[in-house]
Amino acid sequence: MFRTALRNVFAHKARLLMTVLAVMLGVAFVSGTLVFTNTISSALEKSSAQGFDHVDVALTPGSTKAEGDKVSKEVKLTDATLKRARSVPGAASAYGVVSGYAAVADQDGKLVGNGFSTKGGNYWGSDDARYPLQDGTAPQGANQVALDAETAKRAGYKVGDQVRMSIDGPVLTPTVTGIFTTDDGNVAAGGSLALFDTATAQRLFHKQGAYDEIDVKAAGGTSQDQLKRAVDDALAAHGDDAVHTDTGRQLADDQAEMISTNMSSMKTMLLIFAGIALFVGIFIIANTFTMLVAQRTKELALMRAVGASRRQVTRSVLLEAFVVGAVAAVTGLAVGIGIGAGMRALLGRTGAILPDGPLVVSVGTVVTALVVGVLVTMLAAWLPGRRAAKIPPVAAMSAVHATATTKSLILRNTLGSLVSGVGVAAVLAATTMKGSDGQLPMGAGAALLVIGVFILTPLLSRPLIAAAAPVLRAFGISGKLARLNAVRNPRRTAATASALMIGLTLITGLTVIAGSVQTAIDKMAADSLKADYVVSMANGNALSPDVLKTLEGTDGVTATSGLSNSPSRIGDSTEYLTGVNGSTITKLAELPVDSGSFTVDGAKVVVDDDTAKDHGWTTGSTFTAAYEDGAKQKLTVAGVYEGNEMMRGIMVDAPTLNPHITDGASDMQVMLKTSGGASDATKDKLTKALGENPAIKIQDGKDISNEIAQMFTLMLNMLYGLLAMAVIVAVLGVINTLAMSVFERQQEIGMLRAIGIDRKGIKRMVRLESLVISLFGGVLGIGLGVFFGWAAGQLIGNSMTTYELIVPWARMGVFLALAAAVGILAALWPARRAARLNMLAAIKSE
Template sequence: MFRTALRNVFAHKARLLMTVLAVMLGVAFVSGTLVFTNTISHALSKSSAKGFDHVDVALTPGATAAAGDKVSKEVKLTDATLGKAESVPGAASAYGVVSGYAAVAGQDGKLVGNGFASQGGNYWAGSGGKDVRYPLKEGSAPHGRNQVALDAKTAERAGYKVGDRVRLSVDGPVLTPTLSGIFTTDDGNVAAGGSLALFDTATAQRLFHKPGAYDEIDVTAAAGTGQDRLKRNIGKALGDAAVHTETGQQLADDQASQITSSMSSMRTMLLIFAGIALFVGVFIIANTFTMLVAQRTKELALMRAVGASRRQVTRSVLLEAFVVGSVAAVTGLAVGVGIGAGMRALISDTGAVIPDGPLVVSPGTVVSALVVGILVTLLAAWLPGHRAAKIPPVAAMSAVHAAPTTKSLVLRNTLGALVSAVGVTAVLAATAMSGSSGRMPMAAGAGLLVIGVFILTPVLSRPLIAAAAPVLRAFGVSGKLARLNAVRNPRRTAATASALMIGLTLITGLTVIAGSVQSGIDKMAADSLKADYVVSMANGNPLSPEVLKTLDKTDGVTATSGLSNSPSRIDGTTEFLTGVNGGTIRQLAQLTMRSGTFTVGGSHVVVDDETAEQHSLTTGSSFTVHYEDGKRQRLKVAGVYQHNEIMRGILIDTRTLDPHLTDAVSDMQVMVKTSGGATDATKDRLTRALGDNPAVKVQDRQDISDQVARIFTLMLNMLYGLLAMAVIVAVLGVINTLAMSVFERRQEIGMLRAIGVNRKGVKRMVRLESLIISLFGGALGLGLGVFFGWAAGELISGSLSTYELNLPWGRMALFLALAAVVGILAALWPARRAARLNMLAAIKAE
């Protein structure tokens, strides 16, 4: 049996090659994903670990606990804290760390680095006036408010040399200090493509609004003192539970864990689509082995007659599958390593910077590739082998294949209907849930519905394919035969169409969701914003107070209002107050009022419906707020409005709120109304007034919508690329099915040729059959995708009130056309093979 199995593998190389390709693609995607993510994680972890070489214990500020009406406050690390830490037994030295956002513009005025990784800090001139963390490559350390030092990679990318004036921004206004020096660093953010600008300590504290305070104090241990011992000594000396202490090793380990965690979401997403490709490949493998078993039915029956057991027959089929799966797994692993290297190079070509490091092919990646490839192939081949073993030898010798019994069809249809009903019920129930609570039930219901439809596909194929009869009549005999052939073996047609169905279901559902969310964002911007522009920092940090002052003085600006956030305590819970200009906010924002009026001023505030419900507030009711400075005030609710993504929470007049802020007033956004409306000229005027700042965004309503659109477009393009693999696998499945169909009907094709059907007619028949199967799968995929898109939208509408279903008819038509193209391309080789059959040899074939 072993020799027979190996002989059969080599006897059907062409068909098994398609199975190898299907499995190989899925395995390559799995192994490529693991190689890519492991390589990036290793490189980032190794790079970030170097940044803790000079840290044995790090002190970071904690926060006082919020209790009752007391607002939590962050404890400040001061020079006094630094002195205590440096004087403890076992401490060699200590230095204060100040950090914040610093956007550096290149010579072309554009932002250098990766936005959120645009960092600023302080150069700590220790012994000898040098900072051991940042060895100077050129120039000298920065001194005073008019000097800055840049990391070597940023200086090179931006084209700066020592002595040049550097354009940068911290929170709004453009600064132009002189470049005093260029340094090297092992900072992980810089290694990943970010930028780092250093000032002297006093300047950094002033720029980042931390006068006399540090974000972190790092302590180095004296010779012979371990990190854990030094940490205990510092803890005893400070005696402050609100100051956190961690060893350098802990920080390095935590950083590595964060990097691994941040990569896990990307890895999970990529592996999901690899799993989809493998799942689609299961249909191809099952079809391939069904075909091979059908070709060898009499041979297997003869083996049974001469003494082979059912188990031996099944094992022979599984042995073939093992050989095929092993070849596919090894090949897929090799291709996956290449994919991992290619993805790394591709990301580097887009401008992202990845730290140097070796390509990581871990033992886990090798084992995963081999196990996945072999197991998937064995599982898919088991059913055909089991069926072959169950056929009685006499029945097998008298028929090429046995038709499914009525009992099996009834059982399948009943099971499919039940699974589909449970899936639909779960999805509909999930739409009635709120927030994230409905995600898992909906995912489970969607999975069950797809499985149920797959089980029912043989039943659905007959009426849906029959609907194409009027169109097929135009192709004469070829069209009629194509329709009959497509429903001759409903199970095989179902397995082939399901491969396309799964891919198009995902593509259609995601496209419907993205388009609908985009429409909701457009409507929200149009309904909620009366302002012409919204000004904010590129990284989401607070703006400098100078930004609002500058905009107020700009020609053509008729109204402005900043939006600032401040923590407070209401009824013992923390709530953020949103400070707005009560005199102008109605010119800049338009809220849907549930009750009352949009009045903000003095002690009158407006509250969104969620906050009002949480604190049992209604129009006209009063409540006590405890500000962050500890003082309290009685406020009155002038109105309750429907929350949206632009405005939510408690809106209070800045003249009422600002006196209670413990830090300088910082607006998260500034809304601007102009006399000329939103025009390119007005936008340019505002941008110039802010100093052509690369860190500040000036956006109109269309810009806000386009920003969201870009995010969805990027996501969809990536998903389309990933799902293209499932489509490629589906093409192989259609080819396999048609090849099987041609093999089973070679006598019939020979007879058709003999009675006058020419080669073109035979080719047309096979092509039309392929087209029908592909369009059948495409239609099912579009239907399921629209249903899932609608259901997911019902969940999204709970958090996005302006969400509305938007069906992308153009793209859906394109997807259906894609399914047709898949069918036409997949039929090229089987149609050519059918047309070239020798009619006399085919008629005589058994």
Template structure:
């Protein structure tokens, strides 16, 4: 039986080619993901470990306990504490570390790197062991800085050039005193690092006389744990805690592993989708191969082969096919992993140097996935073939499914689909999105499986609906419709592969379009301001920005939005500081109760906060500010909160005295002539053409959100394209094997007058009908899932409503049609080229 199985594999190489390709693509996706993520994780871990070479013990501020009745100030690491740490027994030296956001512009005026990874810090003394200089000298005073070598190379900076920087709004133009090397992971990922002298860094980052961390280097012969014990002995209680350099490196490695694990999991989900679609092809292929060899298998049974041996022979074939696909997929995956790493560099990202990591786990996973999925998909066709009695197989009475099996299949499919719909609908009624995720996922899986089981039943009425169109093509159209429904199970498996991909694509498109509409409504309904000014990376703005804007020509009203923590009724609540005199001109918030009046001790609160504290207009409460001060405030009104405006709103004149370093999250601006390109230019120039600051009108806000959705959607489309490609292979494979199976029939059609063009047209129309059938099912399911997911989002976003992207759905249906036409090219050509007499004589 083993030799027979191998002979069958070699005899059907062409027919198994598409199956091998489908499995290979899925395995390549899996192994490529594992190689890529393991490689970048290993590179970043080794690179970050180098950054702790000069740290044996790190002293960090003790985390604040937010269960106290007052917010209080964070413990500080002072200069005195630095001296104590440097003088403990076993310490060689101690370095104070200060860091914060620092945006640096290139010579073209644009922000360098990713805003969230644009960092600044301090250079310690005349020679900082953390940052070896490759040119220039240490910075001295506020007019000199150092930049990292990667940033200098990208921007074309040299020692002596002038840099344009921004910490929290105002533009700084220091001279580049030197360039340094670093193993910082943010820099390696494409960010930037700018260093000031310590006093300047403390002033710019609002940490006068304090440090974010104190790094202690051990003297020769002193272990990290011994030094940690010595430092712990001199630290004041509840002020700071210590961590060894090894622990810091281990923690950093864990964080990097978690980050790459999230990326790995996301990519593997799409690899799983491609493999899931591939199972339809595998099952279809082996079902057709077994059907074509029914008499051969019956003869084996007749000469003494058992059912198990027949099933085993099919599984051996699947094992060989899966092994070949897995090995080739692994090799292709290694190439994909290397290519993705190279692509990151070309797109502006940077990965630290390191070898390509091909772990034993990656190899084992690739082989296991390829072989197991192929064998599992082939098991049912093999088992079904083994159960056919030899006599029945010889006379081909097995060809049609029994009425009992059809009733059982349709009943099971209906139950699964109904259970899926009910579960999804139940999930949409839950208020907590996290609680709804599990039932939503379960319901979606049940519904997709149920529809797949019901697809043979659905194929007849849906394909029959295309009959009027197919009649236009005459005999070829009629034959194409009949061929499409001749074997409903085969048609179902072929169409379902395409259905899965289009379901996901349509669902994502429906959600993205609905969310974008909700964002547009939110921006236009809650804000009267012409412009919103903020840092590009959403870091806090200096209060000086609002003062600059207020004095700019054409500006009629401004209000900063300032966040501050507080304690109310034993709970942490964030206050939103505004300009009470102008906030009414700049916002358009609907009131549920009272009047909109902010000033002195009068505040307004959003409906959710009011509901949680059982407040109404006229209620009074006591707030504990971050400096420990307490004050009684009165609620004048309750407004409907939005994603852009919510919380307890009070006047900045009341809030600011309780803040040590006031800063604004954004500034709302109204101009005399409304939003216009000239007004925007005036604001940008007033702020010094600062690359770190964004000046956005309502349309810009919507567009910035749209860009995020569009980018994510394009990435998801690209990942799902693998599933569509696999589905195309399935259509090609099914048609090609169907042509082989119907060779005698095609020969007869040629003999009675159907020309080669007619044969080609018949096969193409059959492919088109099957693809459109899968497309209709996929778009229908995608709309349902998009609606259901939107119902969950609607509980969090008041402006959310379902928007059906009719144009895009039409494009998706057209895409399904194109898939059908392209997939039929080779099978149609092959069918047309069959020799008429040879085909008639074939069995």
């Protein structure tokens, strides 16, 4: 049986080529994903581990527990803590680390680095082992800074140059006194690092007399664990139990785990799309082996007649699948390694500078690729093999095709209806839920519905394809034959169309959701934002208080309000209070009021509807807030408003809240209105007033919407690219089905040629058949995609009040045209092959 299986594989090389390609693409995607993510993870882990070479024990601030009216507070690391750490037995040295956001502009005034990794810190003393100087000297005083070598190179700075930069708002112009090298993984990934002397860093980052971390180096003969125990004892003796201590080895391990966790989300997403491609490939493999088995029915029957058992026949088909899967898996692994290397190079070209490191092809990647390729192929071939083995030898010898029995059709349609019904019920039930509660039911329901529709596709194919009859009649006999051929074998048509259906379902659903969410955000910005501009930091950090003062004094600015945040204890929970300018907030924001009035003044506050519901508050309710400095105040709810994703929470008048913010009030945003309204000239005036600061964003409502739209567009384009793999596999499926169908119908095509249909007519017949099957799959996919888009929108709408379903009909038309193009392109080779058949040889064939 093994020799027979091998003979059949080599006898049908051309027919199995499309199956090999389908499996190979899926395996290549899986192995490429694993190679890419493993390579990046390994490089980042090695780079980050080097950053802990000078750390044996690190002290970081802990937090006090929030109990009763007490707000959780972060314990500060002071010079006293540093002195204690330096004096413990076994410590060779210790230094304090200060870090924060430091935006560096290049010679053209543009931000260097990628925003969130534009960092600043302190250079310890005149010689810091962490940052060896490549040129110049250590920074000293308020007007000196040192830059990392990569940033200096990209921005075009050298020792002696003045550099434009910003910490939290105001523009600074210190002189570059030194250029250093670093193993910092953020710098290696394209970020920037600017270092000041310790006193300057503490002042600029608002950490006077405090450190973010204290790093201790062990003396010779002292292990990291011994040093940690000594430091813990010293801290406990002085009541500093809330300070965390970790060994350098533990920090490196935690960093590696964090990198692995961050990469796992990317890996999971890519593997999901690889799984979709493989799932679509299953239809092609099943189709291929079903047709191969049908064409060899007499051969298999003869084997049964001479003594082969059912199990041996099934095993023979599975052996063929094993050989095909093994070839596809090995080829896919090789292609996947190339894809992994290409993805890394492509990521580098987008501006993301990655640490150096070798291409990682792990044993796990190799095993996964081989196992996935072989198992998927054998799984898809098992059912056709089992079906072939069940055909009685006598029946098989007399008929090439065994038609499905009425019982099997009733069973299939009943099962499909039940699965689809359960899927629809689960999806509809999920639409009534809120937030993440509905995600799992909706995902499970969507999967069941897709499976149910696939099971019902043979039943659906007849009426839907029949609907195309009036159009096909225009093509004469070729059109009529194309329609009859498309419904001749409903199971084969269903499997072919379903491969395309799955890809278009996902593409359509994502398009509907993205378009609807974007419209909701535009509406939210238009409805709730009356301010002409919103000013914020590029990285989302707090602004300097100087920014609000500068804007208030700018000519043409008529109203301003900062938005500051501060935690408070209300009852047994921690709630964040938002400080606003009570006299101007109604001029800058328009939030519908459910009850009371939008009055923010002194002890009067307004609360969003969700927070009010959670605490059982209504207009006139009073509650006691314990501020972060420990002070308490009774506040009165003047009004309850409808919150949204842009503005929500408890709003308090800034003069009431700000004195209780322990580290000084800092606005996360500043909203402002101008006499001239939003215009390019007004924006230029504000930009100049703020010193043309590269770290500050000045956005009107349209800018905010466009920023979010760019994120959605980028995400959608990336998903389109990933789903293109599934569409390519579906195209291969249509080609494979048509090619094998042409082979099956050689005699029939020869007869059609003999009675007068020319080659053009044969080509037209095959092309129209392909077009009808592809459009059938396209209609099902777009229909399901719109339904899933609506259902997911209902779930989103439960938490986003401005959400409404937007069906982009133009894009739906493009997707349907894409399905038609798939059908036309897929039919080129099979149609040409059918037209070139020798009619006499075809009539003689069996």
